[in-house]
Amino acid sequence: MKSPFAVAKKNALVPTLYVGNLNYKLNEEGLQKFLSTYGKVTYLFMPTDKRTKRRKGIAFAQFSKKDEFERALSGLNGRPYMGRKLKVSKAVENESMPFSTEEARKEVKAMPTTKKKKMKKGLDLLLEVKKS
DSSP, rough: OHHHHHHHHTTTTTTOOESSSSSSSOHHHHHHHHHHHTSSSEEEEOBBBBOOOOOOOOOEEESSSSHHHHHHHHHHOOOOOOEEOOOOOOOOOTTTOOOOHHHHHHOOOOOOOHHHHHHHHHHHHHHHHHHH
């Protein structure tokens, strides 16, 4: 599975749109149809919780043109949809994203065992400090 930012890097001219506060019953087809009123959606990602497999109520979308992105950004923020007020902004890539890519998993698997142990030891120390 490719992350929204892996796709966004291929088309760096068009930023990725973050859509939050979505109804949990909304599926990708419904959101695709809703967003298509603002332009051609080239990529759509709706993350799910790994444990419960339930949607998280957020989505990342990318449009074919920058003006379509701008139109969606200004037109959707605060707009009610399926009983909820949408929170829309430009998506910002950070390390605490709710998803991971296959490339990231491969990097961890390829990491030397000593480095993995050091990372685990550092995490254990951090958790220990937090408890006290």
